[in-house]
Amino acid sequence: MSGVVDLAAVKAAGEAKVKAEQARAEAARQGGGGAVPPSSLVIDVDEAGFERDVLQRSAEVPVVIDFWAEWCEPCKQLSPLLERLTQEYGGRFVLAKIDVDANQMLMQQFGVQGIPAVFAVVAGQALPLFQGAAPEAQIRATLDQLIQVAEERFGLTGVAVDAEGAEGAGAEADAAPAAVPVGPYDALLEAAVQALDAGDFGGAVQAYKNVLSDDPGNTEAKLGLAQAELLARVQDMDPAKVRQDAAENQSDVRAQIAAADLELVGGHVEDAFGRLVDTVRRTAGEDRDAARVRLLELFEVVGPDDPRVTAARSALARVLF
Structure with missing residues (x-):
């Protein structure tokens, strides 16, 4: 998704987890503040506010995006259902509604081919969820999986909701996240994230290896x-040369691997996976194994729960067996 998933998103998991923990700790120090009114869980988003309302907010809570239009009849069925579920889930995610007629650029950036279309953005990473007015049971299952991935991979547990009245105050107290304990490796993990921010990839690699x-x-x-x-x-790669070498030398496994690395960093996840699956299919012996191993490494970068990884694993299994 060119323009949405970029180099910064590749390292977003570790950064988002650290930021979420810092935000929770700060809220605890200030007496557990930061609760939001229920009305703020559903927002209208345009191109001007997308970075603030979606990308930045996705470092704190999963943002589900509903691409809709006034003339779209299925949208009139899906949008009210998503709004109701957003309130029901009580801050585990927020809903951003984008009118495609008024925000053509966002529609193009996400590659939306038809509406209604529903995506999620978690820690700056865009994930396609489903298209069309899906059954409520399917939508619930998809949202449950999104919430699980956001919590396990990114440490995002949602936002506390400020309900009205005494009963609401009690619910808010129950929902308010507790202070995050300091783990034995937090200092090393924070050092690794700081090294990534500074472009010291070798230092980040060593810090992560020290933990492992x-x-x-x-x-x-x-x-x-x-x-x-x-x-x-990829830091010293010449993108134009890498792409040219891969295009001119289809049988050169190293050239295909380098191109796949570059595609993944550029956010072209499916292109990277497809290139390596095709390389595995066309090769044998050590070349095949090199392409297969690199593909498995890229799966680790994206995360095992990503639907694009699941699809690529199935494609890899088909060419191997």
Whole structure:
């Protein structure tokens, strides 16, 4: 999704988790403030406010985007359902409504081919959810999965909602997130994120490896290491030459791998996965294994719960077996 998913989004998981933890800790120090009124959970968004209302907010809470238009009859069925579910989920996500007639550029950036179309943005990363007026049970299942991924991968647990009255005050107290305890590897993980921000990819790689040497199953460190290694590989690439080499040398596995790395960093996730699946299909022996291993590494960068990873895994299985 050119223009939405970019280089910064590749490392967004670690950054978003740190920012979310800092925001929760700050709210706890200030007495648990930061609750929002229910009316703020559903917002109208235009191109001018997209960065503030969607991209920046997605570092705190998943943002579900409803692309709609006044003339769209299925939209008139889906939009009220999404608004009702947004209130029912009580701050686990917010709903951004985008009128495609008034915001053609956003429609093009997300690659929307028809409406209604529903996407999510989590920590700056755009994810397609579904298109059309889907059944409520399917929508609920999709939202549940989105919330789970946002919490497990990005540490986003939603926002506290300020309900009216004494009963609402009690519910707010129950929903307010507690202060986040400091884990044994938080300092190293924070150092790795700072190294990524500074462009010190080698330092970030080492910091993540230091965590994994003591805790091999640390999910955040594994994700961060995959991202840092990818950024380190592409930082000195000449994009034009990489693309030319890949186009002119279809049988050169190294050229195809380099092009796939560049595509992923540029946000062209499906293109990167498709290129490597095709390379696995066309090769054998060590070349096939090199393409397969790199594809698995890129799966780690994007995350196992991403639907594009699921689709690419199935495609890989078909060419292997």
